Amino acid sequence: MTTDSLPLTWIKSSYSGNGGSCIEWAPAHAAATGIVPLRDSKAPQGPSLAVPAAAFASFVAGVKAGEFRA
Structure with a gap:
């Protein structure tokens, strides 16, 4: 599935600074699909x-747990 044909409302991550x-x-879109x-x-x-939402949730959990190094 591509997101090209659907209108998306984008938001910036709340952890993003300037x-x-x-x-x-x-x-x-994530909640609906x-x-x-x-x-x-x-x-x-x-x-x-x-x-996929499950894969993204696993990625975010790994980041929060410090599983990835800079």
Whole structure:
């Protein structure tokens, strides 16, 4: 499934500051479809990712748990 044909309301991550390393996501689409659209806030016309909600939740849990190193 692609997100190209659906109108999306994008929001910036609440953890994003003004440093420029920000992602945006479309929570209403995620809730309705189980697919989490993600994009770079600096390039809103660029490509986006569509990730299954369960996989995205696992990724976020891993980040919070410190499983990924910089």
